[in-house]
Amino acid sequence: MSIWEYANPKKFLATSEKVMPALWISSAVLITVGLVWGFFFTPDDYRQGSTVKIIFLHVPSALMAINAWFMMLVASLVWVIRRHHVSALAARAAAPVGVIMTVIALITGAIWGQPMWGTWWAWDPRLTSFLVLFLFYLGYIALWEAIDNPDTAADLTSILCLVGSVFAVLSRYAVNFWNQGLHQGASLSLDEKENVHDAFSSPLYVCMAGFVLLFLALVLYRTGTEIRARRIKALMARERLEA
Amino acid sequence: MIALLLRDLKLAFRAGGGFGLGLAFFLIVTVMVPFSVGPQSELLARIAPGVLWLGALLACLLSLDRLLALDWEDGSLDLLATAPLPLESTVTIKALAHWITTGLPLVLAAPVLGVLLNLPVQGFQWLVVSLLLGTPALSVIGTFGAALTVGLKRGGLLMSLLVMPLYVPTLIFGSEVARRGAEGMAVQTPLLLLAGISAASIALLPFASAAVLRVNLR
Numbered sequence: 001m002s003i004w005e006y007a008n009p010k011k012f013l014a015t016s017e018k019v020m021p022a023l024w025i026s027s028a029v030l031i032t033v034g035l036v037w038g039f040f041f042t043p044d045d046y047r048q049g050s051t052v053k054i055i056f057l058h059v060p061s062a063l064m065a066i067n068a069w070f071m072m073l074v075a076s077l078v079w080v081i082r083r084h085h086v087s088a089l090a091a092r093a094a095a096p097v098g099v100i101m102t103v104i105a106l107i108t109g110a111i112w113g114q115p116m117w118g119t120w121w122a123w124d125p126r127l128t129s130f131l132v133l134f135l136f137y138l139g140y141i142a143l144w145e146a147i148d149n150p151d152t153a154a155d156l157t158s159i160l161c162l163v164g165s166v167f168a169v170l171s172r173y174a175v176n177f178w179n180q181g182l183h184q185g186a187s188l189s190l191d192e193k194e195n196v197h198d199a200f201s202s203p204l205y206v207c208m209a210g211f212v213l214l215f216l217a218l219v220l221y222r223t224g225t226e227i228r229a230r231r232i233k234a235l236m237a238r239e240r241l242e243a
Numbered sequence: 244m245i246a247l248l249l250r251d252l253k254l255a256f257r258a259g260g261g262f263g264l265g266l267a268f269f270l271i272v273t274v275m276v277p278f279s280v281g282p283q284s285e286l287l288a289r290i291a292p293g294v295l296w297l298g299a300l301l302a303c304l305l306s307l308d309r310l311l312a313l314d315w316e317d318g319s320l321d322l323l324a325t326a327p328l329p330l331e332s333t334v335t336i337k338a339l340a341h342w343i344t345t346g347l348p349l350v351l352a353a354p355v356l357g358v359l360l361n362l363p364v365q366g367f368q369w370l371v372v373s374l375l376l377g378t379p380a381l382s383v384i385g386t387f388g389a390a391l392t393v394g395l396k397r398g399g400l401l402m403s404l405l406v407m408p409l410y411v412p413t414l415i416f417g418s419e420v421a422r423r424g425a426e427g428m429a430v431q432t433p434l435l436l437l438a439g440i441s442a443a444s445i446a447l448l449p450f451a452s453a454a455v456l457r458v459n460l461r
Contacts, residue, residue, distance in 0.1 A: 135404075136408050139408060143391065146395055147394075152394070152459070152461070156455060156459070159391075159451055159455050162451070163409070163451050164409070167411070167412065168408075170411075170412040171411040171415075174411065174415040174416060174436075175411075177415070177416075177432075
């Protein structure tokens with residue numbers, strides 16, 4: 001039993017169809033529980049009041065925005081090295097999900113920033129690097145859409161993803177250098193003493209788990225769609241050949 | 244390699260090669276800036292380093308689509324790919340030719356345009372140094388973008404979308420050097436980082452460009 005078995009589209013579809021209902025349900029339950037818990041059963045922050053509660057959308061979506069790109073990077077590498085079509089399609093499927101997560105993170109951040117910092121947008125390093133990440137997603141998706149031949153598109157986008165990752169990291173540090181930030185440090189990290197208070201962190205973890213599962217479900221679903229679209233194309237090509 | 248470089252340079256300099264268009268674009272963008280932000284000389288002096296860097300970057304970007312597209316159309320790119328010269332070298336030479344025909348003139352023109360924008364005196368040398376170090380990176384990164392989109396009918400806009408985010412670190416460090424130079428601050432840190440980005444791009448990106456080109460020529 002190895003993970004490479006799922007390079008077979010049939011096997012991938014069969015398994016993902018079995019897993020997906022569980023993923024959908026558990027992500028829905030986790031997100032509902034996390035958000036209800038976060039919005040109604042946590043105390044207001046003594047300085048930020050109730051605006052702090054947008055953290056339950058902001059942090060999980062930001063987490064997934066970055067990890068979606070990371071997943072695309074891994075899938076692209078798998079495509080470049082082992083040339084499994086499912087992997088290329090999974091990278092393609094993840095990009096729009098990632099871009100939506102980036103937009104959610106940016107918008108919730110703006111809504112949170114307005115009362116706290118007095119501005120919707122500031123050229124803070126974290127904000128700026130997210131905007132740059134957004135641009136990288138746009139370029140990646142646009143390249144996929146622009147090329148007809150699916151294999152060429154998969155090759156080109158995967159190399160773009162590899163090169164883009166290096167430059168995305170570079171930009172992250174470059175903007176750090178370029179401007180000092182307003183944004184607070186990491187909300188949750190293992191090595192820091194000052195984290196978000198426990199009252200907030202437990203529902204936050206629930207929300208994050210829910211977003212991870214939601215992302216997985218969406219990517220599996222979209223990959224399945226891509227595989228089927230590819231199959232329909234092949235069938236239509238065959239029919240044209242026979243006619 | 245030298246023959247290829249000379250060929251590219253000749254093609255660029257001869258009629259229809261588009262040499263100088265980038266330069267003209269740089270000039271016109273810089274001239275447009277005071278019209279849009281107003282003629283106050285203190286304001287212009289403050290934004291001059293950034294505007295000149297942005298203008299140089301855009302001029303570089305606009306000249307990229309002819310970098311490989313012409314050779315692609317008339318088929319000479321296929322010949323170059325089958326030539327004994329590795330494609331990585333071909334791509335590097337192409338980037339070098341682009342730098343000589345676009346980047347270098349921009350570097351030389353920048354001080355003149357700096358006068359138009361009332362750049363402080365101490366800023367000139369750092370503007371030139373930062374552009375000299377940064378434009379090779381712009382050319383090499385741009386070659387990667389041009390290689391990505393070479394097979395597409397209307398790749399120009401897409402290429403801008405792909406290349407611009409890749410330009411972000413170079414632009415940040417480059418204009419930081421120019422800005423600090425103009426304000427009389429120490430420039431060493433951004434200068435070294437800019438040089439590092441340039442060196443790394445020149446060393447590594449040709450491999451990515453060649454890989455992409457091979458896919459497109461398949």
